[in-house]
Amino acid sequence: MDPIRVGIIGVGNVLNQYLDKIGVHPDVEIVALADVNAEAVAKRAAEYSVPKALTPDELLADPAVELVLNLTPPNLHAPVTLQAISAGKHVLSEKPFATSLEEAQQILDAARAAGVKVGSAPTTFLGSGMQTSRKLIDDGWIGRPVAVFGSFANRGYEHWHPNIDPFYSPGAGPMLDIGPYLVTNLVNFLGPAKRVSASAPRSSETRPRPTADGGYDGVIDIKTPTHVTGSIDFESGATATVIVSWDVWNHNLPHLEIYGTSGSIAAPNPDHFSGAPILRRGEPRDLALDMTPPGGGDWRETAITHRDDAYRGIGLAEFGHAIRNGLEPRTGGAFAYHVLEVLLAFEKSSELGRHIEIESTCERPRPLPSVGPHEPYRFD
Incomplete structure (x- = not known):
């Protein structure tokens, strides 16, 4: 097919990961x-x-641009996406899709009216590590998935990120910044979610503002939860335990493990595109009174089933293939909206002190065809 012609708005910290x-x-x-x-x-x-090299308005007016990649700060994702839709462009946005469901619905409505496609990162679920994990699940290597554990936890970004304040502002925080990597992959593995229960505290009202010389100057105002933990129930019957935090120095928690009726999979880091899953089938010794200790037994690294040099550009390639062939992108609007609703439900559950029913649904993304290391990527 003819290459999809992409214009990118926002040339900050994440641009190199696409290019x-x-x-x-x-x-x-x-x-x-x-x-x-x-x-x-x-x-x-x-x-x-x-x-x-253009201004945003110039790019949106450029007829050569078919697909806009929106890499602006999170609070600008929805406004810029809506501007691009008004200009007749398809849009793939960095995560989160929006910072509220109201904004997300505006995007879906505008895209439908304009006849364009919209979607959102993260696209790591299209990488070899997650697609291989998906194939192991679909092929029955661990039986029926019944539970998942996922975590991302660190001390926050202020010691390395050049523009930290937006990350601690409303509409951001660890759930909307690093939570999408977990939730997107969970929906890829298990299908749509049906309810969320969570706690989402802030550990402090401010944090010291680091300086380049290793000291501190002033404070960062903390206006969003910094430690979020909870559970997701899926329509398939499986449940997931999720922890995302900027309050943890270090830990021994796995990034993402899937537990089935016949075994377990330790998936690679869901923020990455490569890496091999590790498979552990159930063993007789696991049934003893003194069961196999955590991490023990016969864990085996699996061979990857997909080419492993995708990086974030694979989201653009998959989106372009969908546009050219009249398909819904795997990262498309209904999927992006559903993931966002799940993410926002964590803080809402904590505030209201109850389960939050997820009202939207989506199709489980189609798996990618397996390709060898020197074969072209395929999206059919």
């Missing part, structure tokens, strides 16, 4: 970059040999 390996996706052509910072966008366009 460093974009060459492995020949069906994606980056035709323009845009940002409100003219100096930054000119520098990034030169760095990646992108022909046009």
Whole structure:
């Protein structure tokens, strides 16, 4: 097919994760970059040999751009996506899809009226590590999935991120920043969710603001929960326990493990695109009074079933394939809305002190066809 012509709005911290390996996706052509910072966008366009360095308005008016990749800060995701839809562009947004369900519904309604496709990252579920894990589940290696444990926990981003305040503002926090990697992959593995129960405290009202020389100057106002823990019940009958935190120095928790009636899978880091799952089938010794200790027994690294150099550009390639073939992207609007509703339900559950029923649903994303290391990516 003709390459999908992509214009990117926002040239900040995440741009390189899309463009460093974009060459492995020949069906994606980056035709323009845009940002409100003219100096930054000119520098990034030169760095990646992108022909046009534009303002956001110029990019949206450019007829060469078919698909907009929205890499703006989270609070701007919905406004910029709506602007792009108004300009007749398809839009793939960085996560989260929006910061409220009201914004997300506006996006879906506008896209439907304009006849364009919308969707949201994260697209790590399209990478080899998660697709191999999905295939192990679908092929019955652990029997019927009954439970999952997922975690992301660290001390926050202020010691390395150049623009930290938005991360501690309403509509952000660990659930909307790192939670999408867990929830997106959980829906990929288990299908749609039906209810959430959670607790979401803040450990403090402020944090010291680090300086480049290793000291501190002033404080960061904390306006969002910084430690979120809870459970998700899925329509399939499985349940997941989830922890996301910026209050933890270190831990021994797995990123993502899936437990079935016949065994377990330790999936790779769901923030990454590669890595091999580790499979553990049930063993007789597990049934003894002194059962096999955690981590014990015959865990085996599996061979990956998909090419493993995708990086974030795979989301653009899959989206472009869907546009060209009249399909709904695997990262499409209904899927993105459902994931966002689950994410927002954690804080809502904590505030109201009860289960939150998930009103939306979505199709479980279609698995990607297996391809070898030197074969083209396939999205049929």
